[in-house]
Amino acid sequence: MLLSTRGLSKNFAGLRAVEDVDFDLPKGEIRALIGPNGAGKTTLVGMISGRIAPTAGRVSFDGQDITALPAHQRMRLGMAYTFQITSVFGRLPVRENVALAARRHLRGTAVEAAVESALARVGLSDRASQEAGDLAYGHQRLLEIAMGLAQSPRLLILDEPTQGLAEGEIDSFLHLIREVAQEATILLIEHNMRVVMDLAHRITVLNFGQVLAEGTPAEIHANPAVQAAYLGGLPDAATG
Amino acid sequence: MRIYALHVGLLALLLALHFVLPAYHHGNLARVMVLASYAMGYNLMFGYTGLLSLGHALFFAAGMYGMGLGVQHLGLSAAPALILGLGAGALVSGVLAALALRTAGVAFMIVTLMFAQAGYLTVLYFGALTRGDEGFVIQQADRMLWGIDLSLEGNRYLAALTLFGTCLMLCLWLVRAPFGRVLVAIRENEERVRMLGYDVFAHKFAVMVMSGTMAAAAGAAYGLLFGYVGASFASVQYSIFPLLWVLLGGAGTVLGPFIGTLFMFYLIDLSSGVTTAYMLIAGVALVLLTLFAPQGLMGEVRRRVWRGLP
Ligand SMILES: Nc1ncnc2c1ncn2[C@@H]1O[C@H](COP(=O)(O)OP(=O)(O)OP(=O)(O)O)[C@@H](O)[C@H]1O
Numbered sequence: 001m002l003l004s005t006r007g008l009s010k011n012f013a014g015l016r017a018v019e020d021v022d023f024d025l026p027k028g029e030i031r032a033l034i035g036p037n038g039a040g041k042t043t044l045v046g047m048i049s050g051r052i053a054p055t056a057g058r059v060s061f062d063g064q065d066i067t068a069l070p071a072h073q074r075m076r077l078g079m080a081y082t083f084q085i086t087s088v089f090g091r092l093p094v095r096e097n098v099a100l101a102a103r104r105h106l107r108g109t110a111v112e113a114a115v116e117s118a119l120a121r122v123g124l125s126d127r128a129s130q131e132a133g134d135l136a137y138g139h140q141r142l143l144e145i146a147m148g149l150a151q152s153p154r155l156l157i158l159d160e161p162t163q164g165l166a167e168g169e170i171d172s173f174l175h176l177i178r179e180v181a182q183e184a185t186i187l188l189i190e191h192n193m194r195v196v197m198d199l200a201h202r203i204t205v206l207n208f209g210q211v212l213a214e215g216t217p218a219e220i221h222a223n224p225a226v227q228a229a230y231l232g233g234l235p236d237a238a239t240g
Numbered sequence: 241m242r243i244y245a246l247h248v249g250l251l252a253l254l255l256a257l258h259f260v261l262p263a264y265h266h267g268n269l270a271r272v273m274v275l276a277s278y279a280m281g282y283n284l285m286f287g288y289t290g291l292l293s294l295g296h297a298l299f300f301a302a303g304m305y306g307m308g309l310g311v312q313h314l315g316l317s318a319a320p321a322l323i324l325g326l327g328a329g330a331l332v333s334g335v336l337a338a339l340a341l342r343t344a345g346v347a348f349m350i351v352t353l354m355f356a357q358a359g360y361l362t363v364l365y366f367g368a369l370t371r372g373d374e375g376f377v378i379q380q381a382d383r384m385l386w387g388i389d390l391s392l393e394g395n396r397y398l399a400a401l402t403l404f405g406t407c408l409m410l411c412l413w414l415v416r417a418p419f420g421r422v423l424v425a426i427r428e429n430e431e432r433v434r435m436l437g438y439d440v441f442a443h444k445f446a447v448m449v450m451s452g453t454m455a456a457a458a459g460a461a462y463g464l465l466f467g468y469v470g471a472s473f474a475s476v477q478y479s480i481f482p483l484l485w486v487l488l489g490g491a492g493t494v495l496g497p498f499i500g501t502l503f504m505f506y507l508i509d510l511s512s513g514v515t516t517a518y519m520l521i522a523g524v525a526l527v528l529l530t531l532f533a534p535q536g537l538m539g540e541v542r543r544r545v546w547r548g549l550p
Pocket residue numbers: 012015017035036037038039040041042043044084
């Protein structure tokens with residue numbers, strides 16, 4: 001197992017955002033994490049990445065208990081995290097955004113190579129000198145992914161990466177993630193069912209902070225409890 | 241390359257001015273260079289990292305008193321006294337960093353302000369050693385550094401230029417190095433930096449110690465070059481000055497602190513020649529500048545002329 005949680009819980013002033021989650025993610029998998037709004041998905045990956053301190057429970061990464069590690073040390077172990085609410089360095093050039101990610105583990109000319117390659121993979125090469133804040137929203141999402149790639153992570157956590165992408169951009173996103181999955185394990189929070197059904201090897205469904213179901217896309221699609229949680233059926237696969 | 245040409249060019253110009261300036265401006269410029277070194281240290285924290293300290297007089301005074309008390313009471317000669325001043329600045333800024341960096345924003349401003357005020361009161365409290373407000377003079381005999389008499393105008397100017405040049409080149413190198421890039425990133429979006437795997441606290445701690453030590457170097461040099469150590473240098477005024485200089489010159493630019501210090505120095509100098517209400521003139525000029533060049537002078541240059549200016 002690359003990543004495991006046991007009994008992971010988070011209370012926000014009495015609100016049980018995440019409750020007693022046991023979650024296992026084997027190396028090499030693309031896992032989708034889905035669930036209705038407010039189900040606790042962002043909170044769960046926040047506890048995995050160290051942004052949010054859990055109320056109870058443990059997290060281990062690559063066999064090591066990392067519950068007590070601060071976020072930056074978890075990143076250094078090989079995690080990368082992209083925010084649900086776009087978080088880039090708006091007043092810095094696109095290139096520098098990615099270079100900051102690369103320089104954490106690289107020096108010298110290797111940085112440039114990593115930056116160029118990450119930007120090329122998300123299709124932002126021709127915007128490298130622009131200020132990140134001037135990019136369109138969808139392009140800022142892609143920049144976040146490029147920053148993730150430049151860290152050469154073992155586990156890439158993506159929180160709703162396709163939000164704000166045009167249909168055409170989603171196709172290249174699908175292609176990109178399949179390619180990245182050759183080297184990294186991927187944990188993907190996603191509302192767009194086409195993306196989920198296309199990409200995920202397995203799906204975990206969260207509802208009211210608890211794991212409602214887990215299985216292959218086909219199993220999840222046929223699961224009546226999941227259908228019920230989404231109030232009358234999964235969102236249509238074509239429209240997301 | 242152009243960047244190094246610009247900064248080395250300024251140092252060369254300052255060296256050339258040494259030979260041509262009339263005595264009055266020669267003396268002024270020596271003072272400005274030392275104070276600009278103080279402002280550059282301040283700028284590392286405020287301009288590049290986004291940490292607004294209101295207590296830098298504590299570091300300036302730590303350097304000044306570390307040097308001055310070393311000379312006065314420990315019988316040190318200039319070189320070890322300077323080192324004592326630097327050490328005092330590093331120590332004090334390290335301790336304050338460990339305490340104050342647990343807070344952020346307004347709380348950070350208040351904590352730094354309070355500690356600097358405590359430092360000021362400490363200087364007054366130990367009046368027997370520090371001679372409080374009145375201060376004490378560093379005798380000419382104690383102002384010899386490696387056989388160079390720093391009380392002489394020419395030597396003083398060159399010593400100030402040496403300090404200034406060292407601080408300038410250090411800053412230039414630092415802000416262009418990976419470490420400095422992370423500082424700027426912290427200023428822009430701290431949470432993102434953390435989630436890229438950088439230890440934000442360690443970076444802030446390091447830059448605060450560098451900033452405090454540079455301020456202390458300026459404080460120690462000021463006492464040694466101008467021969468006087470007094471409590472006014474530990475007062476809240478001296479915490480506000482570098483903030484003003486940096487804002488005027490351009491926060492987050494390497495040359496800004498020098499330009500701002502020079503500008504303010506001559507603004508007050510010229511307006512006090514015209515009227516006794518010189519602070520009013522200075523105030524109006526400041527307001528105009530913040531209205532029309534909110535990024536400071538060098539900030540405007542960067543915005544309009546040279547975008548890659550460090
Ligand atoms: N910092 C916080 N303080 C208080 N409540 C919070 C906080 N963060 C999240 N919550 C609450 O916890 C619950 C889970 O939120 P979370 O953001 O994890 O959901 P989500 O599954 O990511 O939802 P979405 O699909 O809308 O992004 C929600 O009810 C939310 O309002």
